[in-house]
Amino acid sequence: MKLEIQKGSRSKILAIIVVGLMAVFVVRLFYLQIIKHDEYVALANSEQVKRLTIPAKRGLIYAMDGTRPVELVLNETVYTLFADPKIIKDKSKITDTIHRIAGGNVRPNIDVLLDKKETRYQILATKLSRAQAELIKKEKLAGIGFQEVSQRVYPEGGLAAQTLGFVNAEGIGQYGVESKLDARLKGEDGMLQSVTDVSNVPLTIGDRNVHDPAKNGDNVVLTIDRNIQAYTEKALATGLQQTGAQKGSVIVMNPENGRVMAMANLPTYKPAEFNKVQDADAFNNAVITSPYEPGSDIKTLTVAMGLDKGVIEPNSTFVNTDSIKVEDRTIGNATKGQTGTITMQTALNYSLNTGMVTIAQRLGDGKSINANARNTMYEYFHDRFGFGMKTGIELAGEQPGTIIAPTRQEGNAVRYSNMAFGQGMDLTMAQVSAAFCSIINGGTYFKPTVLAGTMSVDRKTFKEDTVQPVRSAVISPSSSAKARAMVYEARTKFYAGKDKPGYEIGGKTGTSQTIVNGKYVDNQTDGTYLGYGGDDRPRYVIMVQVSGKNMNLEGGKHALPIFTDISNWMIDYLKLQPKG
Amino acid sequence: MSYQRTQQFSSRRQQGWNRNQNTTRFVSAIKLGPVAHTVIVALMITVLGLIYLTQATRATSYDYQAKEIDSQIAELTTKKGDLEVENARLTALEAVQNSSVAREMTQPASTEYAR
Structure with a gap:
């Protein structure tokens, strides 16, 4: 049968209309799909394809507990409870429920907040635990939502606060290792690009999905031993209470590798409550951020330098008149009466400035602190002991201190005579302690470090960093042995009464004049004590500093008891056996 | 009547296909x-x-299942984290020092060293 459409028939008209409509559709589709292709693809992608950030978890911070790492800083998921006042109807039920479950986490005026109908977002409670959030969710309150927030949590409270630092509200590390190692700790956020449904559930359809997983931050293990740190903080607090000093700092180091076992500062704070701190000075780790004139502690280094250069021996003598002239200045001793021909050991025991100036003179021509003497002193202090340079400790805010080179006009004989007994230069406790370690450990300088290694991602394997000396032969082993013996003698002579018998404990007092408004003042001195302890070899170095406004604090009276307290405890903690 | 033999013999069946x-x-x-x-x-x-x-x-239904499993993993991870924090708090020095076990401990009267 042959189908024919007759001219002018209704079928023909219908066919023309259908073809016409088809043509319209084709033209329209051509316009939409070909000409407007890119525009509509972009529009569809903006609606359907979502780019979600996968936040990286901040790395944990561990301390040591003997040989075992323990968590010092962890992450905790807490919840912020918010409301949309515009859609809330039963206000009393919401307030009752939130107060009953969230308690102290609730903001004080949530009734007022819920009355702000013109707003769509009001925070009613913060830092809710997961259990609290679950309980509130079960109540199925309309207009209530939760937001997950990750925050740092400190199971040990304020332990090692200045060493740790804190993480601010923007998630940026501030002070301490949190700031210094921020890049390592924060990791790298990942990215998920995917077609999503209306509930933002990622779907596998689509050919442009991207899944770049987050790289969590490193879990770092500090050299800080939490037991030593806790005892050090306790001993420092007790010491300050007994002396009335307002500020104090202690560093405990392992002289065999430069690892910092404890670093304490008072006043202190709790990192979890950093926003409540009134005086930002509490954030500073004075051990590394506050250079000061170290005073007589430096005499141990001056003696070591003289021994190493061969210009003195412990029993070398000089004539002490309690004063010595350097160019147009006369330098006197704080402790007077040891006049006559005395040994260098006696000079160190009594902390005589004249003895140290004599060593400086003997580094030159024996009569003056000439250029040769100054160059030698600078070489030891700057190049070998690292004064005037940052140690490189992994803590934010470290200061290099100041030491004047002999090439400068200010680097004259008077300054270098002062430097021989610890004045005329600004150093941090970390610098002095690290240098002291090198003169009692056989002559090897180690960078002070707070990093022991890293913990694996699964938090089961501790990978310990190897320690490399920065400089060897800072002084010779024989000079080191002599210097150590002299420091031991300096303590034994006057200050060993409360030491545990059978152990080798040496140290040196320091009382530093302070500068206020550019001038030395008489009514304010800082007390320091620098020493070591051990059995057959030095196992720890402790440096203590106490200070207070308008207070004359002395190393022997105010800093030394804190040293002795920590030292005796360290002997038990390290299970050292007495000699003999 | 005689038949002349052909050179090749093809059966009818063989020839049938073509024929x-x-x-x-x-x-x-x-x-x-x-x-x-x-x-x-x-x-x-x-x-x-x-x-x-x-x-x-x-x-797509697998995507929803995967999302559900991801949520469960996230929740369990959060719970694990909470337990780790709680564990760290319970084993913190202050908690240990205030424990009943620690309170019962006494200072040793003397110490002997094995040599």
């Missing part, structure tokens, strides 16, 4: 016009589309 190949032809009584063809093609496209949609929907 009878055009003897019959099947012609269907049903004829498909252009409309029927269009409908069949449309139906085939519809069936294929449905198969595609079924598969795509099944893949």
Whole structure:
């Protein structure tokens, strides 16, 4: 049968209309799909394809507990409870429920907040635990939502606060290792690009999905031993209470590798409550951020330098008149009466400035602190002991201190005579302690470090960093042995009464004049004590500093008891056996 | 009557293929016009589309399952983290020092060293 459409028939008209409509559709589709292709693809992608950030978890911070790492800083998921006042109807039920479950986490005026109908977002409670959030969710309150927030949590409270630092509200590390190692700790956020449904559930359809997983931050293990740190903080607090000093700092180091076992500062704070701190000075780790004139502690280094250069021996003598002239200045001793021909050991025991100036003179021509003497002193202090340079400790805010080179006009004989007994230069406790370690450990300088290694991602394997000396032969082993013996003698002579018998404990007092408004003042001195302890070899170095406004604090009276307290405890903690 | 033998012998069956190949032809009584063809093609496209949609929907349902599992993993990870924090708090120095065990401990009167 042959189908024919007759001219002018209704079928023909219908066919023309259908073809016409088809043509319209084709033209329209051509316009939409070909000409407007890119525009509509972009529009569809903006609606359907979502780019979600996968936040990286901040790395944990561990301390040591003997040989075992323990968590010092962890992450905790807490919840912020918010409301949309515009859609809330039963206000009393919401307030009752939130107060009953969230308690102290609730903001004080949530009734007022819920009355702000013109707003769509009001925070009613913060830092809710997961259990609290679950309980509130079960109540199925309309207009209530939760937001997950990750925050740092400190199971040990304020332990090692200045060493740790804190993480601010923007998630940026501030002070301490949190700031210094921020890049390592924060990791790298990942990215998920995917077609999503209306509930933002990622779907596998689509050919442009991207899944770049987050790289969590490193879990770092500090050299800080939490037991030593806790005892050090306790001993420092007790010491300050007994002396009335307002500020104090202690560093405990392992002289065999430069690892910092404890670093304490008072006043202190709790990192979890950093926003409540009134005086930002509490954030500073004075051990590394506050250079000061170290005073007589430096005499141990001056003696070591003289021994190493061969210009003195412990029993070398000089004539002490309690004063010595350097160019147009006369330098006197704080402790007077040891006049006559005395040994260098006696000079160190009594902390005589004249003895140290004599060593400086003997580094030159024996009569003056000439250029040769100054160059030698600078070489030891700057190049070998690292004064005037940052140690490189992994803590934010470290200061290099100041030491004047002999090439400068200010680097004259008077300054270098002062430097021989610890004045005329600004150093941090970390610098002095690290240098002291090198003169009692056989002559090897180690960078002070707070990093022991890293913990694996699964938090089961501790990978310990190897320690490399920065400089060897800072002084010779024989000079080191002599210097150590002299420091031991300096303590034994006057200050060993409360030491545990059978152990080798040496140290040196320091009382530093302070500068206020550019001038030395008489009514304010800082007390320091620098020493070591051990059995057959030095196992720890402790440096203590106490200070207070308008207070004359002395190393022997105010800093030394804190040293002795920590030292005796360290002997038990390290299970050292007495000699003999 | 005599028969002359041929050089090659082919049976009737062997010869039948060629000989009878055009003897019959099947012609269907049903004829498909252009409309029927269009409908069949449309139906085939519809069936294929449905198969595609079924598969795509099944893949999407897996996405929801995966999302559900991800949520469970996230929740369990959070719970694990909470327990770790609680563990760290309970084993913190202050907690240990204030424990009943620690309170019962006394200072040793003397210490002997094995040599």
